[in-house]
Amino acid sequence: MKEHLKHDLEQINHLLDIIKKQGVEYLKLIGARPTSVNHIPLWETQNLPESGYGTEETLKIFNQRFEPIMVGSSGPRYLGFVTGGTTPASVAGDWLTSIYDQNTQSTIGQGDISANIELETIHLILELLGLPDSFLGGFVTGATMSNFTCLGVARQWVGKEQGKDIAKEGISGLIKILTATPHSSSIKSLSLLGLGSNNIVKVKTAEGEREAICIRDLEDQMIKLNGEPFILISSGGTVNTVDFDDFMEIKKLKEQYNFWWHIDAAFGGFAACSETHSHLVKGWEYADSITVDCHKWLNVPYESAVFLIKEQYKILQVETFQNSNAPYLGDPLENFGYLNFLPENSRRLKALPAWFSLMAYGREGYKNIINQNISLANQFGQLLERSNDFKLLAPVRLNTVCFTLKDSEKQDEVGRFLETLNDTGKVFMTPTFYNGHSGIRAAFVNWMTGENDIQLIFETMNEVITQLK
Template identity: 35%
Template sequence: MVDWDGPLTEAFERATTYLAGLPERRVGPRATAAELQAALGGPLPTGPTDPREVVAQLADGVDDGLLPSGSGRFFGFVFGGATPASLAADWLTTTWDQNAGLYAASPAAAVVEDIAASWLVELFGLPATTSVGFVTGAQMANFTGLAAARHEVLRRAGWDVERDGLIGAPPIRVLAGAERHDTIDRALRFLGLGTSCIESIAVDEQGRMRPDALAEALADGAGGVIVCAQVGNVNTGAFDPIREVCEVAHEHGAWVHVDGAFGLWAAMSDELGTLLDGVELADSWATDAHKWLNVPYDSGLVFCAHPEAHRAAMSIRAAYLIQDEDGERDSLDYNPEFSRRARGIPVYAAIRALGRAGIAEIVDRCHAMANRFADALRDGGADVLNDVILNQVLVRFGDDDALTRQVITTVQNEGTCWMSGTTWQGRAAMRISVTNWTTGPADIDRSAETVLGTLRKVS
């Protein structure tokens, strides 16, 4: 008889101990790569080991190498965390081990995903007929949205890219802000368009695309056009003026894709939703659920206002597959994977547990905490480089690259909080991202005190 209780009990106890300790855990890894190799490595096992012992040894071995990104004092990247409902649902998703590629492979997974998709479309205020794909993250969400864009732009030019490929195809121009996220460039590489098709559009001092520069570029050139807009600059949090971008782009017959990896979640907030004015006018959108919805990794979302283009770019048919012809959801029609885990289940659980009001509270609180952090650092003598309109704070110390980088490294090594460095407009900066659902005033005050204390120490 299989012993499930032993290893699962060990995993449960280790998990709950880890989660209970997060509020006071050192925010940063404590072991070097060599130390982790020594703890986890060794010769290839030649025989079986008790599963509970394997789980215990694994938990012991990795503990000092974990970056506690679920901590309320982790500000290094826009990572979020995991809410209790989404984490529990994710455990069940792994236990059920469903292949969510086809309705026939898991009717339950398909229906849960379909319901979650409809909720998401309503939450973001997108057209009711919008199609939804559950992917790994914003990279593949951008890839999928741009694949649909590639299909439609070439279809309008009389070219079937899925059948005939790109050799000999009409040219495609991609207009994107100079401060776009690198996942746009990478997606275009994956799609065979290459980065040389990108025409960088001038941005303002906060990184927002300038509509006048976009209009000028659209008027100066021929061929099919995809415009890539951004809501939530990865450094400043700034939003492109989406309504103006969509209106000028559509006047020229362009497809508008919106990279909203974290910024799209501002739609949940009554106060911050105005940043997204006109976002429903776009043709495709990308975002992450493992950011502000705070579900476990990995969980990305792609939306398309043209389901036929979405399916044309992604779908596949094979004689051996049992594919639904009665309107039920086959998820492989909407994402680039064939087999995949049922990512929609944790998303469903998170939305069910939080509701619109709960998600809005997380977004609004993180926005308030980002401003609290900025105010504290500014009062302590730091320079805040951006308008804190969402959750991102860019900080510089003494107009000195070396000092700024030294503060960042020292804070990371100290362990009270963890934030990353970046380069903004040619200058080194500390980059603070407030996205975790547990972050509160005490976390901000303690972290700001650590940063300012470090500045005084190293100055």
């Protein structure tokens, strides 16, 4: 083992060169990379080698056994799960993140102070999204942990309104959560926080087959709570149809009723970058907390999301996540450390890929990405509307297209169609169920996707549907 380590260090330039060569080749050919693996190869699980193989030989083993199952998930025709691509600048930042290997917590003092990069990146994101600096933000692994972090502080807020310190005393009694169409990650977070999904008060959706919250029913539910503090989870872009709650109307309710307002804007928040669609997030700056997922529409590598919580709740945030049992003295921002503001004690410098990409392409670059994806989603929706075999299940509101087979008697064939389509390896979409129909979702969030991809996707769909007739 010692010999391998010594040799690898001596050959680090060569090793990084061959990794770079392989990575560049992958990125250059990503448009032709299969989006799905039809047949998973059979392999025997390897035993731990006694003295190891060294890095170069291990790369050969990886390329033989596992590289073939790596799909083009960051490519232009991978439209499933709202999976973003990776800009060249974000790849550079991610590579350096691993090389520098910081445990990002502090901004001053001895040792690692890389949190300064993270705070600056949060500032850049707030500027990009048109949000005020009154939000304190940080990076976590994804929307699930962002929702968890925001709702954890919301839980502490409700406790204080009830005269309790839940972080110390634990949960006693019920905490009501009002929502209409929450993402599954919010429900998971409620479970992890001990709030319980059964405590959700389901609010009706707006008329017209919408997924947005019905403001009239929301206020009716608030009145029923008779002044009891509660948590509202609202949507800044639902998963199926990218529907938005009316934030300006919720702001009016917040002036009358006592609640914590959380917005899950994992990918829909980037509508703020588009002049034609920024109205969808009008008023979101009045929320107490917001979730934004960077590895979606910001197009940086996976495990990158931010939580945004109003700085006025910094004490509640520290009470929830502080790294010791001692009471926090003074202003926690004077000697800031992420250690006391979020769940993880150990964390990568997740902000660096986002910082690189934001600095490399700026406001105009991201505006172009967002507008391009919106345009492509609309083009795809128009092709479906004119088709004899497919139909939209909802209007194309932003960047996700929700559709199904046109023949209502063939609902049981939607799954088979999608499976056959994905098996082509030319495109990948995900199944859904909306308004009583089995459906398919295509999410446009990749900076590389172009009009030629739309044509290829639609041609492939027509070939598959003809094949199944």
